[in-house]
Amino acid sequence: MSDTTVEQHQLEAEGLSIKPKSFGRQTWERFRRHRLAMISFVILVLLISSFWIVPILSPYGVNEYDIKDLSQGPSWKHPFGTDDIGRDLMTRTMEGAQVSIYIAAVVALVSTGIGTLLGAFAGYFGKWVDAVVNQMINLILVVPAIVVLLVMGIKFGGSVNQVALLVAAISWITIARIVRGLFFQIKEAEFVQAARAAGAGPGRIIFRHILPNAMGPVLVQITLVSGAAIILESTLSFLGLGVTPPNTSLGKLISDSKGFITVTPSRVLIPGAILTALVLCLNFLGDGLRDALDPATRKTRQ
Amino acid sequence: MTNDPTTLPAHGDPVLRVDNLVKEFPIQAGLFRRQVGLVQAVSGVSLDIHEHETLGVVGESGCGKTTLGRTILRLLEATSGSVTYKGESVSGAPNSRMRELRRHMQIVFQDPFASLNPRMAVRDIIAEPLRIHGESRAVASARANELIDAVGLLSDYGNRYPHEFSGGQRQRIGIARALALQPTLIILDEPVSALDVSVQAQVVNLLEDLQNEFKLSYMFIAHDLSVVRHISDRVAVMYLGKVVEVADRDSIYDRPSHPYTQSLLSAVPVADPNAERNRRRIVLEGDLPSPAAVPSGCRFRTRCPIAAERCSYEEPEMQTLADGHEVACHFPLSPGESLIEVAAARGR
Numbered sequence: 044m045s046d047t048t049v050e051q052h053q054l055e056a057e058g059l060s061i062k063p064k065s066f067g068r069q070t071w072e073r074f075r076r077h078r079l080a081m082i083s084f085v086i087l088v089l090l091i092s093s094f095w096i097v098p099i100l101s102p103y104g105v106n107e108y109d110i111k112d113l114s115q116g117p118s119w120k121h122p123f124g125t126d127d128i129g130r131d132l133m134t135r136t137m138e139g140a141q142v143s144i145y146i147a148a149v150v151a152l153v154s155t156g157i158g159t160l161l162g163a164f165a166g167y168f169g170k171w172v173d174a175v176v177n178q179m180i181n182l183i184l185v186v187p188a189i190v191v192l193l194v195m196g197i198k199f200g201g202s203v204n205q206v207a208l209l210v211a212a213i214s215w216i217t218i219a220r221i222v223r224g225l226f227f228q229i230k231e232a233e234f235v236q237a238a239r240a241a242g243a244g245p246g247r248i249i250f251r252h253i254l255p256n257a258m259g260p261v262l263v264q265i266t267l268v269s270g271a272a273i274i275l276e277s278t279l280s281f282l283g284l285g286v287t288p289p290n291t292s293l294g295k296l297i298s299d300s301k302g303f304i305t306v307t308p309s310r311v312l313i314p315g316a317i318l319t320a321l322v323l324c325l326n327f328l329g330d331g332l333r334d335a336l337d338p339a340t341r342k343t344r345q
Numbered sequence: 346m347t348n349d350p351t352t353l354p355a356h357g358d359p360v361l362r363v364d365n366l367v368k369e370f371p372i373q374a375g376l377f378r379r380q381v382g383l384v385q386a387v388s389g390v391s392l393d394i395h396e397h398e399t400l401g402v403v404g405e406s407g408c409g410k411t412t413l414g415r416t417i418l419r420l421l422e423a424t425s426g427s428v429t430y431k432g433e434s435v436s437g438a439p440n441s442r443m444r445e446l447r448r449h450m451q452i453v454f455q456d457p458f459a460s461l462n463p464r465m466a467v468r469d470i471i472a473e474p475l476r477i478h479g480e481s482r483a484v485a486s487a488r489a490n491e492l493i494d495a496v497g498l499l500s501d502y503g504n505r506y507p508h509e510f511s512g513g514q515r516q517r518i519g520i521a522r523a524l525a526l527q528p529t530l531i532i533l534d535e536p537v538s539a540l541d542v543s544v545q546a547q548v549v550n551l552l553e554d555l556q557n558e559f560k561l562s563y564m565f566i567a568h569d570l571s572v573v574r575h576i577s578d579r580v581a582v583m584y585l586g587k588v589v590e591v592a593d594r595d596s597i598y599d600r601p602s603h604p605y606t607q608s609l610l611s612a613v614p615v616a617d618p619n620a621e622r623n624r625r626r627i628v629l630e631g632d633l634p635s636p637a638a639v640p641s642g643c644r645f646r647t648r649c650p651i652a653a654e655r656c657s658y659e660e661p662e663m664q665t666l667a668d669g670h671e672v673a674c675h676f677p678l679s680p681g682e683s684l685i686e687v688a689a690a691r692g693r
Binding site: 232233234236237238239240241242243247251252255256 | 477
């Protein structure tokens with residue numbers, strides 16, 4: 044009997060041979076065991092779905108005001124209270140959170156796209172391509188982000204998409220640096236050499252061989268970038284350079300209510316808590332993903 | 346070239362000719378990546394590999410065996426020298442032509458865990474070379490299934506991922522991938538060094554079977570002398586980037602001429618305990634010199650028990666001895682001469 048048939052029997056005995064486990068499936072199984080990340084994941088899903096569901100169920104419109112209920116604290120009628128012109132804050136907070144999530148998603152998408160592409164080219168081709176990308180990254184690193192955002196915010200701020208693109212223009216560098224480093228490392232791997240020996244061109248090597256093996260850390264970074272994007276957007280909106288009325292966002296809500304912190308502290312605390320919960324959950328999610336994707340823990344199972 | 350007529354290589358032009366191949370790596374340091382030195386990993390290697398022949402390449406780690414293999418396939422660009430495949434220049438081939446040439450020359454890597462893309466199913470890994478060279482998905486998959494079968498794996502393994510296999514099975518997958526393009530030459534870069542001894546034998550036998558079936562030429566890079574003896578027709582011994590001795594398998598193992606070859610062979614354990622007890626090992630002094638600062642003259646002289654003054658200033662040329670050995674040494678040992686005795690006679 045050859046070793047392969049012996050091993051085949053062993054595999055069958057362990058119940059492993061019935062279904063091949065893809066990388067994604069393995070990762071998911073490991074992720075599920077990470078309690079904190081799983082809880083964060085569930086909370087995140089609940090929070091985000093509530094942002095879209097609550098405004099639909101709410102009897103109040105976003106910009107509908109009720110002059111009889113100005114600056115109210117939380118009550119059964121208005122669970123999050125009302126603002127100084129009598130708008131229902133639960134509806135507004137959810138609408139604002141929608142905007143924050145939307146911005147986080149756009150930032151994640153755009154910065155991952157730009158960061159992965161530039162990082163991949165820099166890491167794969169090295170030399171002058173790497174030098175150019177590095178200079179771009181350094182430029183963004185040395186200039187304080189908030190100053191750039193403030194200046195740019197004055198010129199371009201206002202629409203939700205503009206704010207998102209502005210934040211993405213700065214956020215992509217963290218992803219680019221990670222992807223670049225991974226590419227430097229993975230391009231020397233023997234399976235990449237094997238692909239080259241078979242005649243594969245740069246496109247195939249970058250997108251079929253290196254990138255799929257670099258996506259783990261990138262995925263982790265995406266969660267962190269999304270969290271950072273929510274904070275950056277809030278900072279901008281708080282400073283009055285983010286989204287403009289009648290739009291709102293979590294940061295804008297906090298900004299609007301800062302004068303009322305002694306009258307109705309819940310006006311600041313509720314959006315603040317939601318903001319914190321979102322960012323925390325995203326970070327824990329990233330931690331869980333990192334552990335699930337870590338090749339070192341994978342090794343022990345081989 | 347061996348006594349066994351079935352493995353007698355064909356006459357005529359070699360499949361692969363390596364001529365004075367040099368590969369240098371710059372050593373960079375400091376803020377501006379100034380070049381402060383040069384490592385010659387491969388320094389002027391010339392070799393021929395004939396049709397249906399296995400050339401074993403042995404040497405210590407760090408002697409440039411692996412770099413030699415990769416430079417031949419242009420996974421690393423040579424600093425100088427030339428590689429010719431069936432009379433056509435590999436070193437000078439433009440990219441489009443190089444892609445075609447890669448069909449004929451493939452490689453199997455040492456580390457079965459690093460050489461397979463963990464995100465690709467086995468069938469896709471084996472089919473990929475075919476897809477690169479323009480085969481349709483269906484044809485490539487069908488061919489991959491045949492290859493999975495040819496290397497002794499079950500064909501329903503194709504949907505699985507590399508991490509589900511043992512080292513020996515992965516190495517079989519690596520071999521199947523190398524065979525996909527029906528090459529004539531395969532560079533085997535320590536293909537069994539990472540495997541258990543029992544699995545080594547299976548893989549070596551598989552390689553031999555495949556060689557006979559597909560009329561392959563092998564360059565078998567290894568540091569395990571027993572495995573090399575088993576599989577090779579001819580053997581080249583490398584020391585510090587240079588080939589010091591090339592000869593037929595039996596002749597090199599029975600009558601090593603170069604002092605380095607003899608000391609290398611004396612380190613091989615013998616299975617017979619009595620013989621093993623009486624075995625005289627030649628223990629070389631010192632370490633392999635840094636390839637960034639190679640000794641003048643003969644590179645082996647710093648560790649050679651019979652080095653003379655001439656060795657320190659004159660680099661030995663490759664010379665052909667009466668029995669067909671090619672050896673680069675000023676004082677090659679004649680058949681039956683023992684390095685220990687010669688050294689003793691010279692008062693060392």
